[in-house]
Amino acid sequence: MNGLLDNIVWHSLSGPHRKFAIGADDIRRFAPGFSPIIGFANPDSPKLEALAPFCEPGEQLYCSNWSGPVPKGWRVDEESTMCRMVWKGSMPELDETPDAVQLGPQHAEEALELATLTRPGPFGLRTIELGDYFGIFEDGRLVAMAGERLHAGSFREISGVCTHPDFQGRGFARRLTAKLIRRQVERNETPFLHVIHDNTVARGLYERLGFRLYREVPVRIISRL
Secondary structure: OOOHHHHHHHHHOOOOHHHHHEEEOOOEEOOOOOEEEEEOOOOOOOOOHHHHOOOOOOOOOEEOOOOOOOOOEEEHHHHHHHHEEEEEOOOOOOOOOOEEOOOOHHHHHHHHHHHHHHHOOOOOOOOOOOOOOOOEOOEEEEEEEEEEEEEEEEEEEEEEEEHHHOOOOOOOHHHHHHHHHHHHHHHEEEEEEEEEEOOOHHHHHHHOOEHHHHHHEEEEEEEOO
16 A cells, blocks of 8 residues: 555645645645545544535535545535556557647636536636646637646646547547656656546546556545535
8 A cells, every 4th residue: 555645635735735725734625716625634534624614515525535424514415436546557659649738727717618518527617727737629629638636746646537528439538648647657757547436438448548446445525514
């Protein structure tokens, strides 16, 4: 087991992404506008009461590694498990998307619109500020993207991988993910990602790219009452 990877959300929110986080000493979340994700210093005993002042009633927040009792004042809206996968493959030989556009603030609304439509995971208007995001455009329209989110130590998450339904089946997700792998490996980083356990299509794609299951973890969407 790896201490950083086992509790990667907390190590990201209390480390490299601390400037984007709000909360208390042992529980943090990304600030509003970013991905609505919570990290716990101790997932076995999350201090949700300390986070309550930083959350709006009814606001949905994502958390992983925690499956214990729900404290008073909170509810679980959805519950599942996801696969935390780490890249173990060979370096992709070529960048197959040299014309992919690096996304910036001017693309934020388009990126959020695409993520809202395709639901690759928790995403906010400022999520593309958490790492490098690349998009494929056709006729001036953002049709596919992928980028980086959590980061701690040498581990860098690939996230937000999605393609507009009208443009699926053209290999955009594979090519963008491979592009990010190449960039991360060149920086001596270890790519990892998350995929809901029953998303067999996405998991198969990632396995073909060289990702292997590290562990399966509980994931919840919770909200403050």
